[in-house]
Amino acid sequence: MPDFKPQTPRPYRPAESLLDSIGAESLDPSYAAAARRRAVGGPVRWWTRVLGVVGFVMAGLILGISAQQAEARRLPAAEERQALSREIVRKAARVDSAGAELRALRAEVAERRAAALLRNGGDNTLSRLADAQVAAATVPVRGPGIVIRIDDAAGTDDAVSLDPREQEAADAGRVLDRDLQAVVNGLWASGAEAVSVGEHRLSSLSAIRAAGLAILVDYNYVLPPYEIRAIGDPAALGRALESGPVGHQLRSLRDDAGIQFSVEFSDRLHIPAAEPAQLRWAVSSALTEVSPATDPSRQGGIP
Amino acid sequence: MIVVIGLVLGLTLGWMLSPGVPPELQPYLPIAVVAALDAVFGALRALLDGIFDDKVFVVSFVFNVVVAAVIVFLGDQLGVGPQLSTGVVVVLGIRIFSNAAAIRRHLLGA
Numbered sequence: 001m002p003d004f005k006p007q008t009p010r011p012y013r014p015a016e017s018l019l020d021s022i023g024a025e026s027l028d029p030s031y032a033a034a035a036r037r038r039a040v041g042g043p044v045r046w047w048t049r050v051l052g053v054v055g056f057v058m059a060g061l062i063l064g065i066s067a068q069q070a071e072a073r074r075l076p077a078a079e080e081r082q083a084l085s086r087e088i089v090r091k092a093a094r095v096d097s098a099g100a101e102l103r104a105l106r107a108e109v110a111e112r113r114a115a116a117l118l119r120n121g122g123d124n125t126l127s128r129l130a131d132a133q134v135a136a137a138t139v140p141v142r143g144p145g146i147v148i149r150i151d152d153a154a155g156t157d158d159a160v161s162l163d164p165r166e167q168e169a170a171d172a173g174r175v176l177d178r179d180l181q182a183v184v185n186g187l188w189a190s191g192a193e194a195v196s197v198g199e200h201r202l203s204s205l206s207a208i209r210a211a212g213l214a215i216l217v218d219y220n221y222v223l224p225p226y227e228i229r230a231i232g233d234p235a236a237l238g239r240a241l242e243s244g245p246v247g248h249q250l251r252s253l254r255d256d257a258g259i260q261f262s263v264e265f266s267d268r269l270h271i272p273a274a275e276p277a278q279l280r281w282a283v284s285s286a287l288t289e290v291s292p293a294t295d296p297s298r299q300g301g302i303p
Numbered sequence: 304m305i306v307v308i309g310l311v312l313g314l315t316l317g318w319m320l321s322p323g324v325p326p327e328l329q330p331y332l333p334i335a336v337v338a339a340l341d342a343v344f345g346a347l348r349a350l351l352d353g354i355f356d357d358k359v360f361v362v363s364f365v366f367n368v369v370v371a372a373v374i375v376f377l378g379d380q381l382g383v384g385p386q387l388s389t390g391v392v393v394v395l396g397i398r399i400f401s402n403a404a405a406i407r408r409h410l411l412g413a
Binding site (some may be wrong): 019028 | 306310312315316317321324332346349352354359361
């Protein structure tokens, strides 16, 4: 049993902070004590040397084993990553080709439908269908209209700062999703029949949102300078820009935040179709037979 | 010198042989690594100070590894394994830095 009597009176040391004492004793005091013993003259046995070497070998062993295991863990992770990225590339190519096939099939369906409607429904159905398609943004459209290009204030770069004040200053000149929404809504209100942002056609289900610094139209990123096209009566659209809320909004953005914009009128604008939405509520108008489209719980069906 | 030979020998052996560590001991390998590094740095500093002693090295090395493993084991039993492990690593890390600074002063005189 160790006796708990104090052995040698220790010199009083003022209490050190924990970190200080860890740092101060980082070299094991036993080394100094052993050195003192050696200086006084003690036998140095040969096997202590061997012990020391064995100790170093053990330390090396531990380090070597750990390093080797870390290496072994890295290899399969890297292989997995590579296999995944190859898979992604392959599947992306598949998606592209499936998309092309889909577009070709849709074009064929539209042709046959037009032919069938011409035969059965007469001209009226066809033109009603065309109007509905324009409104639903499922077909590309051509016509006169305007192109508005909006860009961030000059000197706005993409660097993100961790200081919120700095970031706010940098953001002041940035075009926000709100701004694009206001312009687009103003164009709709002034009689635009088809609107696109970037190359993306806006449908009644479209959203313009911000994700971080980027602006998303539906799920597509758009980058500045943003190009907004609207097909409609050029005179009405022009008036909206002169004296309507759209122009007011754009001009105040320019004056307050330095946002740049330019307007161009054109006789022959082309706006692509939107990605078709899924049919949920559509019901066929001529019930000659029970068709799957009459079941509202089934998505998709005969357009 | 002999110290370096011993270390290198151990490293190569450990890497080449890649002996399987029994799964019961696996969780203590990281802490053993840090304790080994601390002992090695301490030995190097003692060597440069001229007060190296083999027995002290081996005893302190083995003892530190065992104590560190016991602390981690105790922590696991008490449910504070990661925290205690972090504490051990912090303390050993401070010692490693402190010894490394002393070695630097010896080698570079600054």
